Amino acid sequence: MAQPEGNEKVLTDYEKYIRTEELLALQKPPEACADPDELLFQVMHQVMELWMKTMFHETERVAGLLGQDELGQAAHHLRRTAKIEKLLADQLAIMETMAPADYHKVRLQSLGRGSGQQSPGFNRMLTIGEPVWSAFEKARERAGVDLVTLFAKPRVHWDLWLVVQGMMEVDEGFQAWRFHHYEMVKRIIGLEVKSLKDVPASQLRYGIDEAFFPELWKQVPVLTRSTRPEY
Numbered sequence: 676m677a678q679p680e681g682n683e684k685v686l687t688d689y690e691k692y693i694r695t696e697e698l699l700a701l702q703k704p705p706e707a708c709a710d711p712d713e714l715l716f717q718v719m720h721q722v723m724e725l726w727m728k729t730m731f732h733e734t735e736r737v738a739g740l741l742g743q744d745e746l747g748q749a750a751h752h753l754r755r756t757a758k759i760e761k762l763l764a765d766q767l768a769i770m771e772t773m774a775p776a777d778y779h780k781v782r783l784q785s786l787g788r789g790s791g792q793q794s795p796g797f798n799r800m801l802t803i804g805e806p807v808w809s810a811f812e813k814a815r816e817r818a819g820v821d822l823v824t825l826f827a828k829p830r831v832h833w834d835l836w837l838v839v840q841g842m843m844e845v846d847e848g849f850q851a852w853r854f855h856h857y858e859m860v861k862r863i864i865g866l867e868v869k870s871l872k873d874v875p876a877s878q879l880r881y882g883i884d885e886a887f888f889p890e891l892w893k894q895v896p897v898l899t900r901s902t903r904p905e906y
């Protein structure tokens with residue numbers, strides 16, 4: 676077996692598998708940073724891209740599992756996706772520890788015209804609604820139950836109901852991320868700043884109400900109305 680020459684570093688199996696050398700070279704060196712907090716800023720975004728990639732993969736699995744009527748497994752992967760969303764929303768609290776004045780140094784010197792709206796992971800996640808919904812609708816039709824009945828009698832098609840719960844958790848998790856991000860933007864740069872598309876940051880609030888699966892949310896008041904909720 677070839678031996679390393681001179682000072683050549685021998686990588687451990689861990690380093691080779693995780694590819695730590697490449698991974699840890701993806702951040703700017705301290706001397707190139709506009710501010711010492713820039714490492715945090717860059718890592719926060721890189722981590723988000725990795726988790727968005729993972730979530731997209733999970734939701735592709737969900738669509739495939741629904742196609743095979745593997746409802747329990749589909750619900751499991753929806754739950755996993757929602758947990759990643761929660762982690763992403765919670766981690767924004769770390770970003771909020773950055774002083775606005777330090778953020779502006781990074782924005783002006785390093786970020787340039789870069790914007791979170793250009794995030795490939797986020798934009799890919801915005802496309803998951805249609806494939807998951809259409810796979811769910813086909814599974815629901817095969818089960819021979821309509822949405823109104825599914826909400827009124829969840830125990831009759833319990834596994835399908837757990838899938839519904841998972842889909843609503845994914846919606847809630849994504850909206851929670853968008854809400855936290857909105858609050859963070861308010862705190863660090865304010866809501867007047869204009870995006871690349873000349874839209875003020877205050878518009879981010881409309882994203883908070885967007886759902887991947889709006890038809891499910893419509894069923895909640897339908898059921899409530901059917902119980903004659905007048906007090």
Ligand code: HEM
Pocket residue numbers: 719720723770773778789790791792793794797853856859860863864868869870871876879882
């Ligand atoms: C210093 C903290 C941050 C500030 C001040 C900030 C600011 C903004 C602003 C003003 C926008 C609106 C579009 C634009 O003007 O570019 C935006 C969008 C976005 N940002 Fe941030 N951001 C921050 C941190 C983050 C972090 C840590 C992430 C990811 C982990 C992120 C991901 C995104 C995404 C995905 C969008 C698009 C959101 C949507 O369209 O609903 N941002 N950000």
